[in-house]
Structure formats: C-alpha cells, structure tokens
Amino acid sequence: MMPDRNFHLMQLDSNSAASTGIIIRPMALDDLAQVVAIDQMSFSLPWPAHSFRYEVLDNEVSRQWVAEMQYAGPDTNLARTQADPDRKTSEVVGMIVVWLILDEAHIATIAVHPQYRRLGIGRKLLLTALHECVAQGASTATLEVRERNLIAIDMYRKFGFEVVGRRKRYYNDTNEDAILMTLDTKGLNSLIARIGG
Numbered sequence: 766m767m768p769d770r771n772f773h774l775m776q777l778d779s780n781s782a783a784s785t786g787i788i789i790r791p792m793a794l795d796d797l798a799q800v801v802a803i804d805q806m807s808f809s810l811p812w813p814a815h816s817f818r819y820e821v822l823d824n825e826v827s828r829q830w831v832a833e834m835q836y837a838g839p840d841t842n843l844a845r846t847q848a849d850p851d852r853k854t855s856e857v858v859g860m861i862v863v864w865l866i867l868d869e870a871h872i873a874t875i876a877v878h879p880q881y882r883r884l885g886i887g888r889k890l891l892l893t894a895l896h897e898c899v900a901q902g903a904s905t906a907t908l909e910v911r912e913r914n915l916i917a918i919d920m921y922r923k924f925g926f927e928v929v930g931r932r933k934r935y936y937n938d939t940n941e942d943a944i945l946m947t948l949d950t951k952g953l954n955s956l957i958a959r960i961g962g
C-alpha cells in the first residue's frame with residue numbers, strides 16, 4: 766500500500782507547534798542513538814551500533830550526514846512547555862553514509878525514519894552527499910541495492926543511476942540478489958549542473 770503523503774504531513778505538524786523544516790548536516794557522535802534506531806527500523810540486517818561509531822570516528826574514507834527536522838522554538842506556550850518540559854526542538858529523521866575512495870563515491874547506507882518517508886528527505890540526503898563528494902573529487906557513484914527494494918531503485922534511477930551488474934544471493938537473510946548501480950561521470954556532472962554545483 767502506498768503511504769499517504771498527507772498523513773505524514775499531518776504527523777509532522779502534530780509533532781510540534783510548527784515544524785520549521787529539514788536541514789542536512791554532518792553526522793555527530795551525539796546523533797548515533799537516533800541513527801541506530803532509524804537503521805534498525807529500516808533494514809532486516811541493521812549495522813551494529815559500533816559500526817556507525819567507527820564511521821564517524823575512525824573510517825577515513827567515510828562521509829556521513831543526517832537529516833534533522835527542526836521545530837520552531839523557543840516555545841512561548843507556557844501550558845505546553847509545563848505539560849512537556851522535554852519537548853524536542855529537533856530530531857534526526859534520516860541518515861546517509863558514503864565511502865569516498867579515490868574518485869568513487871560508494872553509497873554505503875541511506876535510510877529515513879519510517880514516519881517521515883515520502884517527504885523528499887531521502888532525495889535531499891542523496892543530493893547533498895553526491896554534491897559534497899563531487900566537491901571532494903568524486904567522478905562516479907556506485908551502490909548495491911536489494912533486487913526487491915523497488916522504492917530505493919526508483920529513487921536511484923531518478924538520479925540517473927543505471928544497473929551495471931548483479932551479485933547473486935548477496936543478502937543472506939532472504940537470499941536476494943544485489944543489484945549494482947552506477948552513476949557515471951557524465952550522469953554525475955549533469956546532476957550537479959542541474960542543481961547548481
């Protein structure tokens with residue numbers, strides 16, 4: 766069943782007096798609990814928590830960003846503040862990890878919190894990551910995706926990624942094949958030209 770976009774938008778609004786929008790920013794150690802939670806809600810084989818820590822602290826080829834939903838503040842409604850003193854002013858709702866190896870940007874993982882999907886956040890994360898990686902020397906982008914993950918495949922195709930191969934029974938929980946997709950230099954340059962690099 767297709768998620769109802771309006772339902773999600775209503776949920777966004779009900780989360781705060783006024784949600785002020787999404788920013789994409791580098792992942793920080795403080796984000797890891799939320800990042801791990803999103804990963805666990807999104808994948809049947811989630812990464813262990815220490816993997817994200819390794820990405821942020823130690824992996825020199827790793828670049829990571831989060832999507833942060835920012836809510837309006839400070840809250841001037843006294844009744845609401847007293848009722849919920851821990852009311853959030855922001856929340857991590859998506860993440861992407863890319864490995865930049867020489868001139869190749871490999872999308873290692875990307876996920877959006879299930880309640881915030883279909884709002885353009887995944888597209889924004891991928892666009893930011895590719896844009897930044899090109900600025901840092903990438904001339905191609907690659908990824909692997911489960912053959913039945915039609916939603917992700919659709920998103921990648923819209924970015925210009927093309928299927929270049931398949932790894933048989935790559936995912937050992939379902940025995941699904943991995944589809945290998947690439948965005949070549951021409952595709953990457955035309956994407957950057959479109960968004961104004």
Ligand SMILES: CC(C)(COP(=O)(O)OP(=O)(O)OC[C@H]1O[C@@H](n2cnc3c(N)ncnc32)[C@H](O)[C@@H]1OP(=O)(O)O)[C@@H](O)C(=O)NCCC(=O)NCCS
Nearest residue numbers: 807875876877882883884885886887888910916917919920
């Ligand atoms: C893939 C994922 C990151 C997309 O994030 P999102 O914020 O929901 O995506 P967006 O709203 O930015 O949509 C981008 C494109 O994805 C595709 N898409 C997203 N949701 C879709 C849906 N329910 N049905 C069909 N296509 C969909 C569309 O091509 C869409 O472009 P459009 O809005 O022009 O139609 C998200 O679905 C997710 O976290 N999935 C679980 C983790 C995962 O599979 N990651 C990919 C691993 S390879």
